[in-house]
Amino acid sequence: MMLLFDIALVAGLLTLAVHVVREPDERSAIIAFLAFGLLLGLAWIRLAAPDVALTEIAIGGGGTGILLLRAEAAVRGRGKHEESVTRPGKLAIAVGCAAISAGLGLAVLSFASPAPTLAPAAAEGLSATGLGNPVTAVLLAYRALDTLLEKVVVLLALIGVWSLAPDAAWGGVPAVRSGEIPQPLAYLARILPPFGVVIGVYMFWVGADAPGGTFQAGTVLAAMWLLVMLAGLRSPPETAGLPLRLALAGGPILFLAIAFLGFAFADGFLAYPKALAKPLILAIEAALTLSVAAALAMLVAGPARRAPTR
Amino acid sequence: MSGLADIATIVLVSAGALLFLAGALGLLRFPDTLSRLHAISKADNLGLGLIVLGLLPQMASLAGGLKLLCIWLLAQLSAATASQLLARAVHRDRADR
Amino acid sequence: MTVALQPSVLFGLCGAALVGIGLFAVVSSPGLLRRIVGCNILGAGIFLVFGAVARRGAGAGFEADPVPQALVITGIVVAFSASALAVALLKRLAEPRSDA
Numbered sequence: 001m002m003l004l005f006d007i008a009l010v011a012g013l014l015t016l017a018v019h020v021v022r023e024p025d026e027r028s029a030i031i032a033f034l035a036f037g038l039l040l041g042l043a044w045i046r047l048a049a050p051d052v053a054l055t056e057i058a059i060g061g062g063g064t065g066i067l068l069l070r071a072e073a074a075v076r077g078r079g080k081h082e083e084s085v086t087r088p089g090k091l092a093i094a095v096g097c098a099a100i101s102a103g104l105g106l107a108v109l110s111f112a113s114p115a116p117t118l119a120p121a122a123a124e125g126l127s128a129t130g131l132g133n134p135v136t137a138v139l140l141a142y143r144a145l146d147t148l149l150e151k152v153v154v155l156l157a158l159i160g161v162w163s164l165a166p167d168a169a170w171g172g173v174p175a176v177r178s179g180e181i182p183q184p185l186a187y188l189a190r191i192l193p194p195f196g197v198v199i200g201v202y203m204f205w206v207g208a209d210a211p212g213g214t215f216q217a218g219t220v221l222a223a224m225w226l227l228v229m230l231a232g233l234r235s236p237p238e239t240a241g242l243p244l245r246l247a248l249a250g251g252p253i254l255f256l257a258i259a260f261l262g263f264a265f266a267d268g269f270l271a272y273p274k275a276l277a278k279p280l281i282l283a284i285e286a287a288l289t290l291s292v293a294a295a296l297a298m299l300v301a302g303p304a305r306r307a308p309t310r
Numbered sequence: 311m312s313g314l315a316d317i318a319t320i321v322l323v324s325a326g327a328l329l330f331l332a333g334a335l336g337l338l339r340f341p342d343t344l345s346r347l348h349a350i351s352k353a354d355n356l357g358l359g360l361i362v363l364g365l366l367p368q369m370a371s372l373a374g375g376l377k378l379l380c381i382w383l384l385a386q387l388s389a390a391t392a393s394q395l396l397a398r399a400v401h402r403d404r405a406d407r
Numbered sequence: 408m409t410v411a412l413q414p415s416v417l418f419g420l421c422g423a424a425l426v427g428i429g430l431f432a433v434v435s436s437p438g439l440l441r442r443i444v445g446c447n448i449l450g451a452g453i454f455l456v457f458g459a460v461a462r463r464g465a466g467a468g469f470e471a472d473p474v475p476q477a478l479v480i481t482g483i484v485v486a487f488s489a490s491a492l493a494v495a496l497l498k499r500l501a502e503p504r505s506d507a
Contacts (some may be wrong), residue, residue, distance in 0.1 A: 006414055017425055017448050021432040026440060033444050042450055043421070046414045047458040048470035055480045056454075059487045062444040064447055067487075071440055071494040073500035084437045093435045101427030108419035108459060118474040119462030124467075134473035135480070145476060150481045157488035161495040184394035192387065195380075215484055292484075299491035302498065 006046060010041050026076070030068045037061025050211035051135040054203075058219035061295070066226070067300055073178075130278030132209030139213065140281045142269045148259065151252045151288065154295045162239055165303035171240030174298070175305035176229040189231030196224035202290070204289045208278075214285050218292025225297045239304045244294060251291030255284050315367035322364025329357035343400045349392055352388045358382055415462035421454025439500070443493045450486045455481045 011084065016036040023029040039059050044053035085093065122134045125194050131137045139147050165172070200220035207213030228234050237244045258280055262271040333353020338348045362382040369375040425448055432445025457475045464472025 002414075003412055006412075006417050010417055011447045013421055014424055014428070017428045020444055020448065021428055021436070021441075021457070026438060029441060029444060033447070035450070036451075042454075043418050043455065044458060047418055047455075047462045049458055049461060049476050049479075052454075052458065052476050052479050052483075055483050056451075060447070060451065060483050061486050064490050067491055068440065068444060068492050071443075071497060072500050076441065090435050094431060097427040097431040097434070100430060104423035104426055104456065105420050108416065108423055108456060111419075111460070111463060115460070115463035117466045117472045119464055119466040119472045122467070122473045123447045123469065134469055135476050138473045138477035139480065143474070146478070146481055150485055153485050154488045157492045160492045164495050170456050182395055182398050184391045184398075188387065188391040192384075195384065212479075215413045215480055296487070299488060302495055 002046075009039060009043055009046065013043065021105045026072050027069070030065070030072055032106075033068065034061055034065040035043060037065065051133070051213060051216075054078060054211060054216040055219075057221075058216050062297060063219060064302065070300070088190075096304070128274060128277060129281065130176070131281065133211065133213070135211075136207050136213050136281075136285075140284060141272070141277070144255075144259070147288075148252065148255050148270075151255065151291065154292070154299075155252065158295050158299055161299060162303050165239075165305070169304040169307050171238060172304035172308040173238050173306045174236045174301040174303060176226070176236050176301050177232050181230075181232050186231045186233070189227045189230050189233050193224040193228055196220055196227075200224065200293075201290075204285060207281065207285065208292065214292055218289045219296055220291035221289065222296035225293065226300055229297075231303065238308050239298070242309055244298070247290050247294040248298070249291070251288035254287040258284060315383045319364045319368055322360050326357045326360030326364060329360065333357060344397065347396055347400075351389060351393045355386060369390055415459040418455050418462075419459030422452040422459065425449070425455065426454030428452075439497050440494075443490055443497070446493075447486065447490060450482070454482055457482075 013036065016032050016039065020032045020036060023032060024261045038057060041053045041057035041061065041288060043054070044050070044056055085187045119134075122138060125142065126132070126134060126137055129137050200217045202217075203212040204214060205212075207217065229236050247304035258272070259270040262269055266273045330353050336353070337346050340349055355381055359382060360390025361380050366375050369378065379396045429445045429447070429452055431447025433442050433449060436442050457479050457503060458471075461471040461473075461475035461479075464475070466472070
């Protein structure tokens, strides 16, 4: 029974992916990509990875979706097009891509058996961190360096986006909303955020022991903020503003500070003292959630468009 | 008692799935955006409602049931807003023409 | 046959196919926006292969190896950041040049 479901899911994923590639209309392709992201979330559930499923649906589907839809609206009719590839050229590319897929497929079929796994090692250290969710433990304890660097990558991407602002608008306000705001959107932006914020905080809080965590929670908070900005209830902050920059950098700074304190109070860089592991991880997660929320919302908002007031 | 709950679940979830199927058919077959919107929003509201109602007896805890209800309410809210926005866009396009 | 079609194998193969489809879009699409979408499909395929590895690494009471899962979560966030930067560049490209 589940096999049937899996096969249908895979067929849906592949059909949608091919549709995204072949669809001539740009917007239809992006909407198909949104549906693809939702189905992908289901696939992650089937792979017993609910944390990844939440992240995929929130960021991979929702976040990337709004980003692409806004981009499509902005460049409609003015987008740069490369020269079309000739038919034989396309065929050659298709053969090459199929070969890569076949190679990867062969690798999947010939995975080592028994499968190598770090699950026992992760389980062993779990009690020392005071966490119940092994994925959160990997993200914030065993492989905390990855997570720290990832935050830096997100900030670097944001700096890259901001640096595309025209000189006159540097440090100013990004343009989030466009034109007249429909009444239902304004209504939604009034009643949804209180619930959304509660859900975001809840996802952050249960992330220690159940599926959820900083990224998922941060995305929900970012979505609520974007909704309020899209509906024009609050204008976006100036990109040079101190509160915004503090929120953005706060997570990584706290993370780094605790990491360096590890030299003095624990075994070294990024090591937590045993007794304080859980409170420290929670503090880092709280600051990171805010940073992620601010960074993701600002990435979608784009570079500054209006000059700063000062 | 649990047998009765199971039967209720099966009936309600099947009915919900059937409504979703009907909605999807309408989405594919109806000629214009507004009637497609009509088909899919009906299926969304009632179909999801029936599925949530059907799953409620299976929840182990009260909190789990409340979460299910919250999901239904949030989906209602977003579906209603999205339908309104889509219908507005259609209306505007027609006025432009 | 039932062994061959466990979710890990099935979705691993699906991921492999998605890599090909995404790569095709990246290389052959004339539209730049579509190339960004293609990149995301390519990434999704690679993540799914990771997911298959994670699922196979079930053990110690977990249904899937948490380490590849954490890598994929990191990867999804980084992919989003890269897409955001690419989209910002694309919008800038489409703007009428002010200095010309």
